[in-house]
Amino acid sequence: MANSKALGTGGRKSDKDLKIRVKTAKGRKVASTKWLERQLNDPYVARARAEGYRSRAAFKIKEMDEKHKFFKKGMRVVDLGAAPGGWSQVAAQAVGSTIANPLVVGIDYLDMDPVPGVILFKKDFTEDDAPQMLIEAMGGHGVDVVMSDMAWPTTGHRPTDHLRIVHLIEIAAEFAIQVLNPGGVFIAKVFQGGTEHELLHMLKRHFKTTIHVKPPSSRKDSAEAYLVAKGFNGGRSAEGE
Structure with missing residues (x-):
């Protein structure tokens, strides 16, 4: 039998652990990296995309x-x-x-x-x-x-x-x-x-x-x-x- 961890029902990570983090790329400013990270973790951005809104x-x-x-x-x-x-x-x-x-x-x-x-x-x-x-x-x-x-x-x-x-x-x-x-x-x-x-x-x-x-x-x-x-x-x- 598969264990609970393999099924994803055990050892669940917190929302904080699941947050997408963006590495600073060469030529990208820190402020731009922070903006991109915030966008990727913003539930309203995801909702807008899912519901067909421009922003x-x-x-x-x-x-x-x-x-x-x-x-x-x-x-x-x-x-x-x-x-x-x-x-x-x-x-x-x-x-x-x-x-x-x-x-x-x-x-x-x-x-x-x-x-x-x-x-x-x-x-x-x-x-x-x-x-x-x-x-x-x-x-x-x-x-x-x-x-x-x-x-x-x-x-x-x-x-x-x-x-x-x-x-x-x-x-x-x-x-x-x-x-x-x-x-x-x-x-x-x-x-x-x-x-x-x-x-x-x-x-x-x-x-x-x-x-x-x-x-x-x-x-x-x-x-x-x-x-x-x-x-x-x-x-x-x-x-x-």
Whole structure:
């Protein structure tokens, strides 16, 4: 009779022992090796591959939607900083966007493979004509969800990086206020240091609720979180009501 060890039922190694370790190859930096090792051991990376999503980031928007319920069938969605397309994939599935009736529009300056049911633009959203391109792609219809996973490449200088991400949130929020239907939702990536008080105050004037969220799939050692503003009031400020 085969012993239990031969059958794999005895002497079981712990999850820590089973962790994939990557040796530093010639010409590869230590940081790159650590990133590769983390990717290979990340369960969300494996899930994304198994479920056909472009990246693990797809689970961030899925988890936020499961908790806060901002996607519904027939809604129109704009995805800012869409590459590689995971958020657009999730949104298209959730709202029922199809090639014949696309309800999702995405934009990024990086290359992206086509996403079924999504109109994609390769363009920097900070360019002056980018917002109008998105509006025209929506055929004049209002938008129900504006989501932004935009982020500048980090400089390593935290105050500078913070100001740069706040600037992206500001222009994304201004666009959202311009295009959202009443009751609409705005979602944007933020980083440690929070949202500037002036920006947060502006959003609170235009949305019923504004909260910060860190979905389970966001790595614990990451400084990122997400700002979720729900219940757009149609552009009416608190002072004007």
